[in-house]
Amino acid sequence: PFAVVLMVLIGFSLIGLGGSIIKPCIAGAVAKFSPAKLATLGFAIFYMVINIGSLFGRAVSYVVRINTDLSFIFAVSAAMTVLALFAVIMKYEEPPHEGDEKKSFGKTMLNMVLVLKQGRFMLFLLIVTGFAFIYHQVYNVIPLYLEHFVEDRPPVELYTMANPFVIVFFQLLITRLFGKMAPIRSIVVGMLLISAAMLINIIPLLTHTNLRGAVLGTLPMGGLYAIITVAMVAFGELFEASRRFEFIGKLAPKGQEGLYMGYANLPMALGSIIGGPAGAYIFNDIMVKQNNQILGWSILAGVGVLSAIGTLLFAIWVEKQDAAAEASA
Numbered sequence: 001p002f003a004v005v006l007m008v009l010i011g012f013s014l015i016g017l018g019g020s021i022i023k024p025c026i027a028g029a030v031a032k033f034s035p036a037k038l039a040t041l042g043f044a045i046f047y048m049v050i051n052i053g054s055l056f057g058r059a060v061s062y063v064v065r066i067n068t069d070l071s072f073i074f075a076v077s078a079a080m081t082v083l084a085l086f087a088v089i090m091k092y093e094e095p096p097h098e099g100d101e102k103k104s105f106g107k108t109m110l111n112m113v114l115v116l117k118q119g120r121f122m123l124f125l126l127i128v129t130g131f132a133f134i135y136h137q138v139y140n141v142i143p144l145y146l147e148h149f150v151e152d153r154p155p156v157e158l159y160t161m162a163n164p165f166v167i168v169f170f171q172l173l174i175t176r177l178f179g180k181m182a183p184i185r186s187i188v189v190g191m192l193l194i195s196a197a198m199l200i201n202i203i204p205l206l207t208h209t210n211l212r213g214a215v216l217g218t219l220p221m222g223g224l225y226a227i228i229t230v231a232m233v234a235f236g237e238l239f240e241a242s243r244r245f246e247f248i249g250k251l252a253p254k255g256q257e258g259l260y261m262g263y264a265n266l267p268m269a270l271g272s273i274i275g276g277p278a279g280a281y282i283f284n285d286i287m288v289k290q291n292n293q294i295l296g297w298s299i300l301a302g303v304g305v306l307s308a309i310g311t312l313l314f315a316i317w318v319e320k321q322d323a324a325a326e327a328s329a
Contacts, residue, residue, distance in 0.1 A: 011074075019265075020262065020265070023261075023262075023265055026046065030042045030043055030046045030245070030249070040175060040179045040242070040243070040246055041172075041175055041179065043242040043243070043245045043246045043249070044171050044172060044174075044175040044179075044242050045171075045172075046242065046245070047167065047171060047237075047241055047242040047245075048167060048168055048171040048172065051163075051164035051167040051168050051171075052164070052168055054163070054164035054167075055161060055164035055165055055168055057077075057080075058157045058158070058160060058161045058164065059157070059158075059161065060076060061073050061076075061157050062155060062157035062158055064076055065157070120318060120321075121248075121251060121260075121263070123314065124314060125263060125264075125266050125267050125270075126267075126270075127307060127310040127311055127314055128187065128191075128240075128244060128267045128307065128311065129266075129267040129270045129271050129274070129307075130191065130271075130303050130304060130306060130307025130310070131187075131190065131191050131194060131236070131240055131267065131271070131304065131307055132267040132268045132270065132271025132272070132275070133270075133271040133274055133275045133278070133303055134194050134195070134197075134198065134233075134271075134275075134300055134301075134303055134304050135194065135233060135236075135237070135268075135271060136268075136271050136272050136275035136276070136279065137198075137275060137279050137282075137300055138160060138163065138229075138230055138233055139160070140275055140276060140279035140280065140283075141279045141282065141283050141287075141296075141300070142156075142159075142160075142226055142229065142230070143156045144283050145201075145222075145226075145283065145287065145293075146159070146222060146223065146226055148283075148287075148288065149211055149212075149222060149293070150211045150212060150220050150221075150222030150223055150226070151212060151220050151222070151223065154223065159223060159226050159227050159230060160230050162227045162228075162230040162231040162234065163230045163231070163233060163234040163237075164234070165231075165234075166231050166234035166235060166238070167234050167237060167238060170234075170235070170238060171238055171242070174235075174238040174239065175242075178239070183243040183244070183246055183247040183250075184247065184311060184312075184314075184315040186239045186240065186243040187239070187240045187243055187244055187247070187311055188308045188311050188312055189236075189239045189240075190236040190237065190238070190239035190240025190241070190243070191236065191240060191304050191305075191307050191308035191311065192236075192304065192305070192308050193232060193233075193235050193236035193239060194232070194233050194236035194237075194240075194304050195300075195301040195302075195303075195304030195305050195308070196232060196301070197228075197229045197230075197232035197233045197236060198229070198297050198298075198300040198301040198304070199297060199298070199301045200225060200228055200229050200232060201225055201226075201229060201293070201297045202293075202294050202297050202298070203225070204221060204222070204225055205293055205294050206294070209221055211225075244264060244267075245261065245264055248260050248261065248263070248264045249261065282296045282299055282300065283296065286299070
């Protein structure tokens with residue numbers, strides 16, 4: 001019914017509006033108040049905390065969905081949001097803002113437009129959209145793939161818990177081991193890892209493995225490969241996501257960290273907008289109608305490889321531009 005669709009659209013819009021306000025503020029605060037030497041660690045902790053909520057939320061949503069009506073998931077989400085609001089009100093203390101320029105609403109809006117005119121910054125965001133495009137296929141293609149080729153009513157929430165689990169328990173370790181790697185190189189590694197995660201699903205197809213066959217108790221083989229895929233995507237995030245925020249934080253002029261961090265989420269938005277219909281086409285028309293799952297997973301992996309190549313070329317181009325600017329100065 002139209003009324004139901006309208007309410008769903010309003011709900012999604014409010015969630016997007018709330019996220020567009022909250023996430024840049026938190027990321028901007030990390031960029032603004034983290035000491036330069038601890039910026040990498042600051043963004044790592046920021047990203048780890050986000051995924052603690054993701055890990056908890058997936059487990060709760062599965063229990064609620066299995067044992068109650070589906071609508072109760074929204075009630076639980078609303079309740080947790082209210083609890084978070086009270087936690088912020090009671091515990092959060094605004095850091096000092098000595099020397100910060102107070103901006104009018106009009107100037108803030110003008111700055112938002114001016115950021116769009118910064119070609120290098122916007123080009124970087126478009127290139128890394130390829131990573132977000134593949135990331136969203138974890139929630140577009142993989143659930144459909146599981147239900148069609150692996151098992152009826154798969155527990156997708158439990159399978160995708162591998163993503164926040166890896167990030168929560170390995171974020172600080174990866175940061176400790178690879179935190180000194182240049183952000184651009186780390187982003188490229190993340191893109192290659194997420195591409196490899198897509199190719200993982202080709203292995204059982206090439207070996208003619210029965211995806212519905214049980215392994216490790218009742219877990220089907222296809223489910224095991226899905227968990228491995230999601231976990232590997234998470235390792236890609238460990239190298240890409242927090243370092244992307246860090247890289248953009250360094251690009252941001254003083255006092256505009258929150259503004260730039262808002263645009264840092266643009267690749268995820270574009271990846272979702274493009275990834276939804278594209279993922280549906282890859283699954284329905286290529287994997288199902290053409291019965292060519294190998295081609296479907298290869299296309300997804302290819303997007304990540306192209307993004308990695310584009311990021312490397314972007315870094316080389318920026319270095320040449322900066323070197324030319326210094327020489328002419």
